Amino acid sequence: MAELISVAALNGLVYGLLLFMLSSGMTLIFSMMGVLNFAHASFYMLGAYFAYQISTAIGFWPALLIAPLAVALLGAGIERFGLRRVHQYGHVAELLFTFGVALILQELVMIIWGRFAQPYVVPESLAFTAFHLFSTGVPAYRLFMMATAVAMFVSLYLVLARTRTGIIIQAAVTHPQMVGMLGHDVPRIYSLVFGLGCGMAGLAGVIAGNTFSTAPDMAALLGGIVFVVVIVGGLGSLTGALVASLLIGVLQTFMLATSFSAVDLLASVGWTLGPETPLYELWSMKSSHAAPLLPYLLMVLMLAWRPQGLFGRRL
Amino acid sequence: MIDFKGFRARFAPPLLSFGLALAPTAQAAETLKVAQIDPVSGPLAPIGDSSTRHLRAKFDHINAAGGMNGQMLELVVMDSEGNPEKAQVLLRQAVDSGIRYITQGTSSAVGAALGDAVDKYNRRNPEKPVMLLDHTNTDPALTGELCSYWRFSFSPRVPTRTEALLRYVSTQGRVKKLFLLNPDYSLGVAVETSVKAALPRLTKGVEIVGTERVPLGKVRDYAPYVAKIRASGADGIVTSLFGADAIGLMKAANESGWNGFVYAYTAGGVGLPTALGALGKERLVWVNDFMPSGELAGEMKYNDEMLANQKTDFYQMQQTYGYDLLAEAARRAKSNDVTKVAKQLDSGVTTQSMLGEVSVRGADHQAVVPLFVGIYSDKVKRGLENTPYSYRTVARYEAKDVTPASTCKMKRPG
Numbered sequence: 001m002a003e004l005i006s007v008a009a010l011n012g013l014v015y016g017l018l019l020f021m022l023s024s025g026m027t028l029i030f031s032m033m034g035v036l037n038f039a040h041a042s043f044y045m046l047g048a049y050f051a052y053q054i055s056t057a058i059g060f061w062p063a064l065l066i067a068p069l070a071v072a073l074l075g076a077g078i079e080r081f082g083l084r085r086v087h088q089y090g091h092v093a094e095l096l097f098t099f100g101v102a103l104i105l106q107e108l109v110m111i112i113w114g115r116f117a118q119p120y121v122v123p124e125s126l127a128f129t130a131f132h133l134f135s136t137g138v139p140a141y142r143l144f145m146m147a148t149a150v151a152m153f154v155s156l157y158l159v160l161a162r163t164r165t166g167i168i169i170q171a172a173v174t175h176p177q178m179v180g181m182l183g184h185d186v187p188r189i190y191s192l193v194f195g196l197g198c199g200m201a202g203l204a205g206v207i208a209g210n211t212f213s214t215a216p217d218m219a220a221l222l223g224g225i226v227f228v229v230v231i232v233g234g235l236g237s238l239t240g241a242l243v244a245s246l247l248i249g250v251l252q253t254f255m256l257a258t259s260f261s262a263v264d265l266l267a268s269v270g271w272t273l274g275p276e277t278p279l280y281e282l283w284s285m286k287s288s289h290a291a292p293l294l295p296y297l298l299m300v301l302m303l304a305w306r307p308q309g310l311f312g313r314r315l
Numbered sequence: 316m317i318d319f320k321g322f323r324a325r326f327a328p329p330l331l332s333f334g335l336a337l338a339p340t341a342q343a344a345e346t347l348k349v350a351q352i353d354p355v356s357g358p359l360a361p362i363g364d365s366s367t368r369h370l371r372a373k374f375d376h377i378n379a380a381g382g383m384n385g386q387m388l389e390l391v392v393m394d395s396e397g398n399p400e401k402a403q404v405l406l407r408q409a410v411d412s413g414i415r416y417i418t419q420g421t422s423s424a425v426g427a428a429l430g431d432a433v434d435k436y437n438r439r440n441p442e443k444p445v446m447l448l449d450h451t452n453t454d455p456a457l458t459g460e461l462c463s464y465w466r467f468s469f470s471p472r473v474p475t476r477t478e479a480l481l482r483y484v485s486t487q488g489r490v491k492k493l494f495l496l497n498p499d500y501s502l503g504v505a506v507e508t509s510v511k512a513a514l515p516r517l518t519k520g521v522e523i524v525g526t527e528r529v530p531l532g533k534v535r536d537y538a539p540y541v542a543k544i545r546a547s548g549a550d551g552i553v554t555s556l557f558g559a560d561a562i563g564l565m566k567a568a569n570e571s572g573w574n575g576f577v578y579a580y581t582a583g584g585v586g587l588p589t590a591l592g593a594l595g596k597e598r599l600v601w602v603n604d605f606m607p608s609g610e611l612a613g614e615m616k617y618n619d620e621m622l623a624n625q626k627t628d629f630y631q632m633q634q635t636y637g638y639d640l641l642a643e644a645a646r647r648a649k650s651n652d653v654t655k656v657a658k659q660l661d662s663g664v665t666t667q668s669m670l671g672e673v674s675v676r677g678a679d680h681q682a683v684v685p686l687f688v689g690i691y692s693d694k695v696k697r698g699l700e701n702t703p704y705s706y707r708t709v710a711r712y713e714a715k716d717v718t719p720a721s722t723c724k725m726k727r728p729g
Contacts, residue, residue: 001546003542003545003546004542004543004546007538007542007545008539008542011536011538011539011542012539014536014538015536115360115361115586116361116585116586116589116590117558117559117562117586117589117590118589118590119589119590119592121592122570129572132572135545136542136545136571136572137570137571137572139570139571141570142570211536211566211570212535212536212563212566213535213559213562213563213566213590215559217358217532217559218535221532221533221535222535253539256534256539256540256543257539257540257542257543257546258543259527259543288527288543289499289528289530292530292533292534
């Protein structure tokens, strides 16, 4: 049992940090530009595909650097030449635009790389077992994923809080006109932030594509969850994104790793439910079964009780 | 103003003579059309697409040998998008355009919907019935409680595969604790039920230590499942996960250092050897009617032709023996008329195919073929998808030993 719990905690942490890498970029873009980027998970997918292509040519380590940069450039380009033009038509047009970008990227990936999973693998130098949790091997690569995510969070924090660029970005979030008056090129800051957000999603793709799988459905698989994380954490809050990512990652992994149902829980306090109970199907549903539903349930509850999210400002 | 008179004067005669010239040849070359109603777009498209390629390859073979009773076969592909309602609409279209043979696989739910629609149509139009050729569905209900006189099923059903697999697990003697990890829909449920039912009869001292159903296409990180499997003490996993899910499971099992065997019902999916590489080597066991590793007579030649003409490896055997049986039934009926062919199938047909002797039994119109258990390996004559890996046969079971008795209560017309 101790083994199961510690392994689940570790896996939950890895998954949570991965979610954070995606949601941090999305929440940053939202707080800055007011754009809910539907295509965000597509940049995650692109990161994985770029990294696969680059790593077959010149290896994983260059890919770790080049792929996110390429995704960031592409993101900035899409902002500069697409989103900015659409901006004047309001939020709905922007939403539709990013939705369209997601569809186009999805189709492009299928045209270029086909519909099957690509053989993107963990680099040799990290393909070993770092240590054993009881008897389960913990791959070094999972530790590397965690380290990358933490490093990204720390550097993002330092950039935003300690550098001049970061301070201008923060100022542009709340007072874009004033920042513009002071002579800063606000649209350029927008491109920068959009590119940065996409680049972070790309980085997540680079490190997740090989340990999970690099396939055209990877964007759709995470896209929904990222929205949930951003909403639960509070739109526009980095801390909220971090807390919500870890919360959802760990909770979901624990529910997958165990199998209890509401019936079992109630039985342990002496309240027995039988097949004759109304909605018995629902109560006897196993936790591992309900796990994929959990984030969405959490989102609905959050929207009902605290629409601004855990750390968000009141909308 | 457009001069229509001038237009007609200039173009009508050539068009007319063109039409006249075409008419006789079109009549002489009237083909026997088979409509394939399968997903060719959406997430299941890879499976539908590879069935199309295998069908084309087999049709080319039959046509090169003179066709079915002298009539050339022609494939008409229709996109069901994996949607039962859409499939029923397409069936209507196909039937309205005069097509009498419908082929379908990749989804037992679509298979059930089409079976229902075909039965209804045939009851109303007994003089011009339609036949459903079920090429890759595996749900036992389709030849059990939902069985139909007009359905001819190629692929061995889940209980047949379970029978072969568990016999192998028993003789292999390496695995004592099985964990059942299956997708949460009809295929997974069928696997779970049949394994639980057959285990006590076929093995000694092998127990099921855990059962789990996975929501399909929702999970990417299989590490939590593997943690659970490890905690259960299992040394074998029985699974009908396919595609990205199967890849995720293999990756997570490998990286946690778990070293049991994975017994798969659906390991043959396209893209798997590419994504797995050496992972799962000598650990991943597959039960199927065919191990595509160059062990059968004539297989290498057929594979070369498929690589050249269809740009894919030859790995679906169903299309080969299925149409051999259909062609034999048509030969005995001396006609391609559905009523007469179905009558032959109903009385049982046996023929020679690449697999050896294959037959279709009258009780439920199910093809009865030998079953193979193979292990993922690089010690093979041909690898799949340009990798050195395919499945090496480790056991072969004769059809009569592993095919359970039919449970179909067939309603015959007339």
